[in-house]
Amino acid sequence: MGNNEKTYDICIVGAGFSGLVLAIKLARAGLLVCLLDLNRIVGRRILSTGNGRCNFTNRRMGKEYFYSNSSLDFIEDKHDELRGFLRELGVIERELDGYYYPITNQAKTIRDALENEVNALNIDVFLDNRGTDITKTDDGFVVTSHRDTFNCKRVCIASGGLSAATLGSSKFGYKMANKFGMKVTKLAPSLVGLTSKDICLKDLGGVRALGAVSYRNARCEGEIQFNKDGISGYPIMCISRFIGFDELDKKLSSLSLDFVAFMSEDELKDEIKARFNRNSAATILASLNGLTNEKVTEVVVSYSRIYPDTPVSKLDDEDIENLVYNFKHFSMNITGTKGFDNSQVTAGGVELSEIDLNSMEAKKVKGLYFTGEVLDVDGICGGYNLTWAYLSADKAANAIISEV
Template sequence: MEDIYDLIVVGAGPAGILASISAAKDKKRVLLLEKMPQIALKLKATGGGKCNLTNTLSQDEFCEKFGKSGRFIKDSLEEFSRDDLIEFFASIGVETIARDGFRIFPINHSSTIILEALTKELERLGVSIKTSIKIGSIQKIDEVFIINTPSQKFKSRNLVLATGGLGYPTLGATGDGYIFAKELGHKVTQTHPAMMPLFTKEKNFASCKADTIAKAILKVNISKYKNLKLVGDLIFTKEGLRGPVILDFAREITPILANYDEVPLLINFIKGKNEEEIYKHLKDEIVKNPTNTILENLETLLAPSVAIEILKLCEIEQNLRFKQIEGIKREKLVKTLAWTPFTIVGHDGFKQAMITRGGVSLKEIDSKTMQSKIVSGLYFCGEIVDIDGPCGGYNLQWSFSSGFLAGKSK
């Protein structure tokens, strides 16, 4: 008798693993295929090895963070919610904690324990796992999926593509899943690297890299994108900018950068104070400390290193007092403090991208099952589809939830 699996899952990341577990719990015969020598290498590296699994937001708030895609993910979250995820990990021996009240991690902040627990659960459920598998092509003939490799063929009645995106190619991301999806008749939207540092034309702020700017406000200074705005912690680098707010904003910037040589940004480093508030603050400081220099005045608003660079930008000597600065430069200083200009000129591509923006078109996937609307028995989950969220456990929760739903629905 020909050996045909109930389900083959291609890609052993978080989505593929949960799809396999979900199907196996339903007594289905499952084969999990992975091109790398080990499963879940990218999961192991997530969050610097700490593995931010999910977060404490309500389901509605969680979905809102995905923008237009938020409506699509609701069915997956209803099937396998944050609480379900926490309960699942507890059932396989992994306790979780949210020390900051928001981000949920394994209690020992180690992705290794997550990987070990998932591996044991796959084994307990009898999921067959084959690693170092190079798939050449995938066909569907007479209601059976045929996975062709250089050495053998695998057959299944159902197929889950959970191959992830293009980020971190050293951990196995090569975009094979997009090729398979296209060969099976699906449209793949344009892909861009996301969740990554950005390079700026301005290099002078590299001297500020020891300082983290809390609650910086960023906005794109292009009229067409004037509504793109984000608040969060920012860090300076030798090449430009990083930090949580940059990692999140990169998913908006990289598609724009694909169409423009440069993307001008305006950044407020002082928690949103406007020009009027800044001017009043400086006047009050002068009253309190009339002999202080402008640098000493600015240090009540900014980290000293940032204050020095802004003064240089405005061509103002740091040992002058505010009243000694000529009017036009004083005006420029206040404007620059309110919105400091930066110019995004590039990034490291998918090499440093934690996630991918773009993927298999959502229009061709049934959100209630994650099944293809084009090919019966074909399912998608995780990063391969055209969904990406910000930092903070959003993308992992989506991968786990969509994987669970895809495996359950087959």
């Protein structure tokens, strides 16, 4: 598929969400665009998003939903614009408590909509083409894939991170950044379950309980899911990036779980006392019924060194203190994350200090752009990572269009 005869205005390496958005915006403005991907279809990863439903953005938007080693003050709320962009492509949305999905409940709707527009715009797409190198020339760049070479005036690296390798990932973006003298931060899996050998899993494996998870300074609430070999669920996913980095640095700490996050310690103490007073003949398990999942209550009672059939009349203030402590600060040892292959996103990436954040162009290399997950920005669960892929592509598109 020799293509040396054309000089593209831009060659985009990676036809994921970010690369596709950028390609569409630039082709609409009349630029000659070439799009490369190592997969056999464009937007392969999109199909797996949101459990196959694709949660593409969120009504709650702002820098507080994203992480980076650099300042995120530049993050803009463009979730309405992203919704409008997809609507124009025929994607009708539905909103569930601020989370946006296609009304079909099928991630394929989004992927197909992007692909249809790429085809309608006659963008040159080269699939099964793994980018291997980028070389700067006097008037642009040469992008090399394992099949071909592509001449272009500009290049955008939209090759994503290291997560879920089966969906298509490579170190290409990081290697190219290094090649051009740019720094890349440490990389860690994020939005990923954790591994644990903690003894509590013998009893809690299979349990789902609402609560809050704290790890160092990070805290997140939601449904916690215990498995035989670890722990997952929304709050775990959201704090997993910190554990990923600590695992890398060999300084893992333990998790603190709050199973009664809807009450303060004092409120819980008063609640337990009131329950004990109401029926002093009740067993401890009967008295605590309904505060959280009953298996969790059993474990908390056992960790508080109280037998499950003890009548509450036999318990004193110290027992109540212990119960409150274990309900609200249940400590759980973890051994790490379930790794990049099981993660949804890569934390860390090309350092933002290397990038002009108005244009996504490398400060050191004119004409070289980076968008999406390859950069040092990762969002929490809730459509934030696709939003970042859009936001960065939109910035690059606007800057390139204003320059031509």
